[in-house]
Amino acid sequence: MIPTLGFDGRRVLVLGLGRTGQAAAASLAAGGAEALVWDDSATAREAAEAQGLKLADPSRSETWENLAALVVSPGIPHLYPEPNRWIAAALDRGVPVDNDIGLFFRSLGQSDWDSFDTPPRVIAVTGSNGKSTTSALIHHVLVEDGREAQLAGNIGRGVLDIDPPGDGGVVVLELSSYQTELARALTPDVAVFTNLSPDHLDRHGGMGGYFAAKRRLFSEGGPDRAVIGVDEAEGRFLANQLSEGPEDMRVIRISSGTKLGGPGWSVFVRKGFLSETRKGKQVGSIDMREIAGLPGAHNHQNATAAYAALRAIGLGPRQIEAGFKSFRGLPHRSQRVGEKDGVTFVNDSKATNVDSAAKALAAFPRIRWIVGGQVKEGGLGSLSNATENVVKAYVIGRHAAETALDLGDLPLEVCETMETAVARAAEEAEEGDTVLLAPAAASFDQYDNFEKRGEHFARLVAALPGVTSAN
Template sequence: MIPVMGFEGRRVAVLGLGRSGLATARALRAGGAEALCWDDGDAGRARAEAEGFTLHDPVRDGLEDVACLVTSPGIPHLYPAPHRAIAAAYGAGVPVDNDIGLFFRSLGQGDWAFHDTPPRVVAVTGSNGKSTTSALIAHILEEANVPVQLAGNIGRGVLDIEPPIDGEVVVLELSSYQTELARALTPDIAVFTNLSPDHLDRHGGMGGYFAAKRRLFAEGGPERAIVGVDEAEGQYLANQMVEGPEDTRLIRVGSGKLSGPGWDVSTRKGWLSEFRKGRQAASIDLRPVPGLPGAHNHQNAACAYAVCRALGLAPRTIEAAFASFAGLPHRSQRVAEIGGVAYVNDSKATNVDAAVKALDAFRKIRWICGGLEKDGGLEPLHGAAGEVLKAYVIGREAEAFALHLGDIPSEICGDMATAVARASAEAQPGDTVLLAPAAASFDQYDSFEARGADFIAQVEALQG
């Protein structure tokens, strides 16, 4: 646990008592603060009460003598409208923060100054690939015998990790919800993977969404920035981070050839290439790596490679670790091969851009898609559907979703069991049955993990 510093003897309100909220309450108590806990659900309040925390509704019970309100990332604090408790804090002039802000505020205190090699923090943000990039960085470091902890939007809550030991690296996956509100953001290395429309209702549009990601760099002032430059926003951000073309505090990452006197890592036709000062420093063939299929995973590999090079690892050490990376559940996860048909679970493809990248990674696709459609429309899918033999549409609004697929052959299935059964019945050897929903899961499931688990269960049932 990372005890929260700076609130000794003071009252701090904690709003939202899921995984990160309870960890925050414990860390506040460990640092000498009094945590006042609230959740709109009975189960969350019961969990906090069972651990001896005081229940305190910020609206009903007020915010008198409260030093700060700490909110969980899923709770709206601006758009489409602030939660009533956060609105009350704004009205009372009580600072609002989240666990990420408390983490950076507290991490460098205690025995930090006594480390021979100070621990470092790598923070990864972007629209797609954050989890795979973060997990891959941690895997490479583990394989290189570098102590590492993985936390944030993946794995453990940031305040729930152990105090870092000498030379350790803390790898954080950070969502836009987390970067937008944190009052302290000071990573040693910051990573921006890419940007595509997502969570637009929570950020008031695309500009607000990008601004939330950009805060990690603008507020944090990282020692080194690793920026994907395939989109205009990444190019802008990269430009903001340098004093000149040769500034190697920036590592640019792209899916095509990059040129210049700085530090670049590119992926092209399955090959990763590193260039420094115009000269090639390394080249790695990513095509045989089973845990990193497709161009989108090659970009994730390039970002992870850049981080590990910035941390001082040799190219061959990184290449060896790539080969043993198994990938993450629900992200281009090969579930089974039955009768020559591959079954792939990419339930994490919750937006159109992620689904496009999944479709680009496979051939002869029987595509299971649908769910709670997000802003931005489905038109980008049309150009990526060249290898789609047929779409099998699930979700409560499956008929409306299918109408947006244009000329892609489709069948309304409604639920996962029907979709897997129909795709399996029509698949031929060499086909891939791919779950890449291009939509959120909340119309039928609690999470994308639950949706992916249902797909896996239906595939396993095919095997008897």
């Protein structure tokens, strides 16, 4: 656990009692604060009391007396579409509002660091798509290389749950916009921006607010190195804002598909080869075509981000390449779950929006596409230019018939259930085909979350006669 510093003997209220809130309360108490907790759910409050946590009802004026801070869980809105009522009360009273990420950064440095040969470092990854894979890939390479590393934040453990890092230790954080938008301290050693595409726009008041939430990771504390994906205008703008000029080596520009040059530091993948250049000269390369766990342009972008971050803390190209080759991917993200007679089955249940689905569709040559679910605003019409590799679509979801209308002239079959879709795709698939679950939609019409949806797909594939595991 990372004890929260700066609140010794002071009262702090934690709002929201999920994993994040419980860890924040324990961390505050470990640091000497009087940790108070609240959740609007009576069930959550009962569970908290059973664990010995001290409830404090924010509807009572005495709860706010001498309150040093309000620490909120990431799912609670503080501005758009409208502030939570207790956050609004804190704003009215001038009580500082923070989250667990802010507590982590203000508290990470410990007194024993003075005796370390190499101070611990933090690599923080944000962006719309690929941040989980990028974070996991960085962590995997570090562990494979024998380094002390911990994975936390929006993936792995909560940031305050991790162990205090040791000499030379690295903490890898995946940070969502919900986490970066409110943290009062954001001071990673290396910060990574993968890409930007529309998501969570109601929470951030539009695309500008969404980008601003991501940008805070780079503007609030100023990382020693910034790794910036420049395949979108926002990334190019951010790289420009952070750089003092083309030669500024504090900014590493990355791209999937575009050759980058110039006098600065860049990493890009083109035609299956990752290249690192500095001062106009190539200083490292990896043949990505040989790396099964990172298929497709979107995973190549993840690889450029991970490679750049690892190079920024001193790993060599061959160390990174070795880690890449042993990486098997994350569950539900271009995860190969089975093979049969030359047909590969891939679980990309995390492709919950059209942008991530389009990237999955570009990763394989002949696709039997399982698509559908709770389709987000805008529908699937924008995917029409991304389906050239699709042999046939198998549409699932409670509103599968309506979803099918968005797919135009694409050969398709309305299946509604995952069972039917997997069975029909497997029956019709030929050698060289990929049966790909990339729903381009949320899961909530039929599943609790995208993980449950992906797990169901994987179980159905494993039950098919003759299928062998791809792991």
